[in-house]
Amino acid sequence: MRVAISTTNGGLDDRVSDVFGRTMSFTIVDIENGEIRGVEVVKNEFAMRGGGAGIAVSQLLADKGVDVVVTGNVGPNAMSILSSAGIRVYRCSGLKVRDAIERLVRGELEEIRSPGRPMGRGRRWLG
Amino acid sequence: MARIAVASGKGGTGKTTIAVNLAYFNRIDLFDLDVEEPNCHIFIRGKGKEEVVYRKVPSVDKSKCDYCGICRDVCEYHAIVVLKDAIYVMHELCHSCGACSYFCPKGAIEEVDRPIGRVVEVQSEIKLTYGVLNVGEATPIPVIKHVKRRIGRDAIIDCPPGVSCPMVESVRDCDYCILVCEPTPFSYHDLKLAMDALDKLGIPYGVLINKNGLPFNIEEKIDAEIVGRIPFDRKIAESYSKGELLHNYAETFREIYEVIKCR
Numbered sequence: 001m002r003v004a005i006s007t008t009n010g011g012l013d014d015r016v017s018d019v020f021g022r023t024m025s026f027t028i029v030d031i032e033n034g035e036i037r038g039v040e041v042v043k044n045e046f047a048m049r050g051g052g053a054g055i056a057v058s059q060l061l062a063d064k065g066v067d068v069v070v071t072g073n074v075g076p077n078a079m080s081i082l083s084s085a086g087i088r089v090y091r092c093s094g095l096k097v098r099d100a101i102e103r104l105v106r107g108e109l110e111e112i113r114s115p116g117r118p119m120g121r122g123r124r125w126l127g
Numbered sequence: 128m129a130r131i132a133v134a135s136g137k138g139g140t141g142k143t144t145i146a147v148n149l150a151y152f153n154r155i156d157l158f159d160l161d162v163e164e165p166n167c168h169i170f171i172r173g174k175g176k177e178e179v180v181y182r183k184v185p186s187v188d189k190s191k192c193d194y195c196g197i198c199r200d201v202c203e204y205h206a207i208v209v210l211k212d213a214i215y216v217m218h219e220l221c222h223s224c225g226a227c228s229y230f231c232p233k234g235a236i237e238e239v240d241r242p243i244g245r246v247v248e249v250q251s252e253i254k255l256t257y258g259v260l261n262v263g264e265a266t267p268i269p270v271i272k273h274v275k276r277r278i279g280r281d282a283i284i285d286c287p288p289g290v291s292c293p294m295v296e297s298v299r300d301c302d303y304c305i306l307v308c309e310p311t312p313f314s315y316h317d318l319k320l321a322m323d324a325l326d327k328l329g330i331p332y333g334v335l336i337n338k339n340g341l342p343f344n345i346e347e348k349i350d351a352e353i354v355g356r357i358p359f360d361r362k363i364a365e366s367y368s369k370g371e372l373l374h375n376y377a378e379t380f381r382e383i384y385e386v387i388k389c390r
Contacts, residue, residue, distance in 0.1 A: 051265075052205030052220045059199065059208050077217060085210050 001031045003104065004061050005097050006071040010041030012098045018072030021054030022047050027097050028064060034105045054078030061087065070100055070109065079115035130282045131387060132301040132330075136317030138288035140307045141337035141357070143167055146285035148373050149305075150253055152380040158278055159257035160297040161287040162244060162270040169370045171255040175247040180258070181240035182269040183223045187214050191235035198227035198236060219265040244270040246277070267293050275300065290317075290324045298325065303390055304332040305354060305383075310341040315348060322351060331390060335383065355383035 006023035007014040017023045024047055030038040042064070046056040054074070058081035061069060069082060072093035082089055090109040092100045103109050133146040143161075147170040150157035159167040168175070185198070185207070196209040206220035207227060218241060228236040244260040244267075258274040260267045271293060278284070278300075286297040298304050304325055308318045318334065325332045333354035336345065340359040357363070357379065366373055373380070 046205075050204065052217065055208055055217060055220070056205040059205070062210055081208050081210075081215065084213055084215070 001068060002064070002066045003029045003031060003068045003070060003101065004064070004066040005029065005100060006069075007041075007097060010043075012036070012039060012096070012101075014097055016070060016072065016092050016095050016097060016100050018093045020069070020071045020074045020078055021057050023057075023071070026057075026061070028066065029097070029101055031101065031105065036101065052077075055081060058082050058085070058087075061085075068104070070104060073116040074112060076115040079112070129302045129388065130278060130280070130284060130300065132284040132286050132298045132304040133307060134286040134294055134298055134304055134321055134325075135288055135307045135314075136290060136319075136321035137308070137314045140309045140314055142288070142307050143170075143285055144363070144367055144373070145305065145307050145335060145337065145357070146283050147171065148376065148380045149384060150255075150283035151372055152377045153283075153384045154253055155281050155283050155384075156254045156256070156279060157283050157285070158274055159255065159285045160271050160274055160293075161285055162258035162260045162267045162274070163287060163293070165257040165259055165285075167255055167285055168247070168249060168257055170372055171249060171251050171253060172370075173249040173251040173255075175249045177248075178246045178273075179242050180244045180246060180270050180273045182243050183225065183238040184218045184221045184241045185216050185227045185236045186239040187216065188235045188237065189214070191233045193233060193235075195232065197230050197232060201226040201230045219263070222266065223269065246270070246273050248277070268296050271296050290320045294321075295324065295328065298330055299328065301330060303387055304330050305387065306332055306334050306351075307337050308334055308345060308349075309338040310336065310343040310345040312343060315343070315345050318345075318349065322349075333387065333390070354386050355379065 004026045006017045007027045008024045010025040010027045026042045028040045046053040055077050058078045062085040069089045070092050089112040091112045133142050135142050159165040199207045199209045204220045206217045208215045228238050243264045246258050249255040256277050258270040260270045287293040306321050308314045333352040335355045337357045338359040339356040
């Protein structure tokens with residue numbers, strides 16, 4: 001299972017950030033049988049760019065073969081792309097990445113099924 | 128003889144009041160480019176002739192698309208998402224640049240018309256032309272451009288507030304710009320931004336002080352010509368709130384136009 005966690009500097013000791021599209025980085029963790037097998041930090045190039053950050057980030061994570069996203073909030077556009085790509089989203093913020101993964105593995109994180117408030121201008125559900 | 132834009136920086140300083148009365152009392156065509164919330168038509172009333180405004184957005188023929196992702200890569204605005212076996216277009220983010228259809232190697236993308244607003248023309252004592260952007264649309268620029276095509280040689284142009292793309296597009300082809308301000312620190316701050324923008328665009332401008340008499344001396348702080356002053360007068364606000372023109376100040380608006388005409 002590949003898990004992408006929204007973070008600031010990235011890494012297992014960083015904390016899960018509240019924002020998705022505008023988060024500074026993603027810490028991508030590979031998990032097998034409940035064990036962490038690999039950690040990759042991806043800088044979010046879209047954090048400071050113009051509109052559509054959530055969309056661009058969803059595309060990036062889909063391309064990276066991510067199965068699960070852990071973050072604070074996800075807007076409507078990003079949410080619909082993530083679910084189209086078959087990526088599940090779990091809510092968590094403020095926790096250390098390491099602890100968030102532990103809770104995810106134990107099935108203790110809440111799954112986000114409906115989007116939060118849109119951040120940007122591209123508010124639309126995919127038809 | 129001149130296309131005169133009325134802009135401000137800060138909202139609520141009186142752009143519409145100035146534009147409407149300036150146009151009316153000098154019998155000049157009026158154009159409302161504040162297409163996100165046009166309101167000149169509250170003052171210049173009449174039956175309108177409407178035309179729908181469209182803009183181009185991509186439409187994907189899924190039988191030809193092989194999900195290669197080139198359209199997504201060339202889209203500067205993240206308006207296209209390509210997954211392994213699906214493609215989505217986010218119309219609100221699209222800027223109608225056409226790059227996706229141009230670069231698609233399979234010829235799977237066609238540009239189609241999407242209605243985004245309308246242009247309305249009202250013939251009253253003067254002619255008013257205004258644009259209306261549909262609710263939910265992200266960019267007003269295409270509607271502004273459509274209204275601008277109808278501007279002749281003489282015009283008073285009511286611009287959107289701020290100094291971002293909609294304002295820049297509205298003032299761009301003008302001969303002169305009136306910056307309406309009020310004597311408040313907030314208005315002074317935004318006026319400087321607007322002056323800066325017009326300096327960079329190379330458009331000559333003058334400042335009109337509305338609500339003159341409020342206790343903040345904006346006049347001594349700005350280095351620009353003052354083309355007029357409208358007093359801080361409760362009667363003006365009362366007329367405005369009823370959608371009436373400022374007949375008591377007709378002469379003032381004629382004088383302001385005389386001053387600007389000579390520029």
